[in-house]
Amino acid sequence: xxxxxxxxxxxxxxxxxxxxxxxxxxxxxxxxxxxxxxxxxxxxxxxxxxxxxxxxxxxxxxxxxxxxxxxxxxxxxxxxxxxxxxxxxxxxxxxxxxxxxxxxxxxxxxxxxxxxxxxxxxxxxxxxxxxxxxxxxxxxxxxxxxxxxxxxxxxxxxxxxxxxxxxxxxxxxxxxxxxxxxxxxxxxxxxxxxxxxxxxxxxxxxxxxxxxxxxxxxxxxxxxxxxxxxxxxxxxxxxxxxxxxxxxxxxxxxxxxxxxxxxxxxxxxxxxxxxxxxxxxxxxxxxxxxxxxxxxxxxxxxxxxxxxxxxxxxxxxxxxxxxxxxxxxxxxxxxxxxxxxxxxxxxxxxxxxxxxxxxxxxxxxxxxx
Numbered sequence: 001x002x003x004x005x006x007x008x009x010x011x012x013x014x015x016x017x018x019x020x021x022x023x024x025x026x027x028x029x030x031x032x033x034x035x036x037x038x039x040x041x042x043x044x045x046x047x048x049x050x051x052x053x054x055x056x057x058x059x060x061x062x063x064x065x066x067x068x069x070x071x072x073x074x075x076x077x078x079x080x081x082x083x084x085x086x087x088x089x090x091x092x093x094x095x096x097x098x099x100x101x102x103x104x105x106x107x108x109x110x111x112x113x114x115x116x117x118x119x120x121x122x123x124x125x126x127x128x129x130x131x132x133x134x135x136x137x138x139x140x141x142x143x144x145x146x147x148x149x150x151x152x153x154x155x156x157x158x159x160x161x162x163x164x165x166x167x168x169x170x171x172x173x174x175x176x177x178x179x180x181x182x183x184x185x186x187x188x189x190x191x192x193x194x195x196x197x198x199x200x201x202x203x204x205x206x207x208x209x210x211x212x213x214x215x216x217x218x219x220x221x222x223x224x225x226x227x228x229x230x231x232x233x234x235x236x237x238x239x240x241x242x243x244x245x246x247x248x249x250x251x252x253x254x255x256x257x258x259x260x261x262x263x264x265x266x267x268x269x270x271x272x273x274x275x276x277x278x279x280x281x282x283x284x285x286x287x288x289x290x291x292x293x294x295x296x297x298x299x300x301x302x303x304x305x306x307x308x309x310x311x312x313x314x315x316x317x318x319x320x321x322x323x324x325x326x327x328x329x330x331x332x333x334x335x336x337x338x339x340x341x342x343x344x345x346x347x348x349x350x351x352x353x354x355x356x357x358x359x360x361x362x363x364x365x366x367x368x369x
Contacts, residue, residue: 025121025161027100032125032139032162035096035108039135040165041088046134046259055165056081058190062163068189068217096135099125108137111173115155119145124157126171126178136171138163143181151175152240154233158182170232172243177236184232185225189217191298203297203314210290224294231291234282238274245338246270246345253348253356261302262357265364268302269340272369276333284323284330292317292326306368307333333369340367 047055057072060080066072098105101117114125124142129135140157147153154177160167169184170177192213195204211220243250250270257263275295283291296314304311309329316325340363347359 024100024102025123028123029139029161031097031099032108032137035099035135035137036162036164037087038091038094038096039137041091041094043134044088044165054190054194056084058186059165062160062167062186068221111176118142123161124155124178126173126176128171128173134166136164136166136168138167138180138183140180140182152177154179154236156181156229170236172236172239177233177240179229179233179236181225181229184228185221188221188224188228192217192221203293205297206318207290207293207297210293227288227291228294230286231279231283231288231295234278235271235274238276238278239270241277242270242273242341246341249345249349250341252352253345253360256348256352256356257360260357262360264302265306266344266360268306269337269344269364269367271303272307272333273337273341276330276337280326280330280333284327306364309333309369336367336369340364343367 044052057077060066060077061068061070061072096108099108099110099114100106101114104117106113106117109127111125111127114127118125119142122142123139124145125137125139127135127137138157138160139162140160143156143158145153145155152175156179158181160180160182163183167180167183167186169187170179172178191204192208195208199205211224213220250266254263254266257266279295283295292314296310299307299310310333313325313329317323343363344360347363348356351359
């Protein structure tokens with residue numbers, strides 16, 4: 001009958017459509033992961049040995065689909081590490097592959113075009129540079145997409161289908177902000193792993209005491225990631241504001257000092273500007289004590305060195321229970337770090353061929369708060 005033929009045709013169409021989508025997704029994952037591997041081959045050696053081994057351990061955990069509580073098999077991990085490094089040697093001179101979506105080949109850096117074609121499939125893609133010149137790609141399930149005033153788009157991703165050795169929890173790319181829930185969970189896990197080696201009674205200890213980290217760590221990390229997604233959202237909004245203020249000259253300046261203390265100093269200044277403008281006021285307004293502990297406890301290296309007043313204001317908050325000192329510092333810090341950032345940018349603009357690193361180190365060295 002006509003009805004029966006229509007039903008059969010519908011079933012056959014759905015079958016081949018599903019099969020086509022599956023094949024497209026498999027090819028897409030393979031291509032993006034291949035490009036991730038090329039980026040890792042070129043830049044994996046830029047980490048210190050300790051950081052490199054930590055990242056490789058967790059990269060293995062992600063690739064093998066292991067839970068955080070599972071002990072990593074030493075022999076299998078060692079074999080995987082050797083095989084991955086061998087693959088990287090073969091890929092160092094390879095070219096990035098085009099990303100094919102619905103039989104259309106797109107340049108891997110065409111983030112906007114690829115996302116327009118992936119949106120109907122519930123996927124999100126990002127391509128860009130971390131630091132000054134470290135290429136980075138990832139592909140994930142799209143959880144939500146928000147349009148903000150001024151053309152800003154915030155994309156939140158869940159399960160990651162392809163990623164590299166480095167997996168930042170959030171990234172700002174021109175008019176887009178990418179928040180990576182799974183990457184955030186893994187980042188929180190890595191931080192907890194490092195902390196529990198000696199379990200110091202510091203701000204991180206205060207933060208972890210708010211969660212069942214020694215019981216159901218999977219559930220605890222999921223809950224923590226849900227809350228901290230708001231924190232990284234505010235930081236990236238602050239980064240976007242800083243980007244509008246500082247313009248292209250800032251990025252041109254950073255390109256002159258890759259992988260140097262000067263780069264770390266400049267990035268720390270911009271991070272503090274973003275946090276004093278958006279992150280810290282949000283956490284104080286929402287009274288998120290667990291997130292404040294985690295925020296302060298996560299400051300290390302250059303960011304901690306150039307902003308000692310934050311540690312003192314945090315201690316005052318712990319001792320007194322009053323957030324007044326932290327609120328005042330957020331206001332003062334926004335003005336201070338904005339002034340320092342503009343000094344750095346303007347100094348470079350005046351002498352783009354000068355000793356950029358020395359100028360950055362001098363200005364920031366004289367501008368601790």
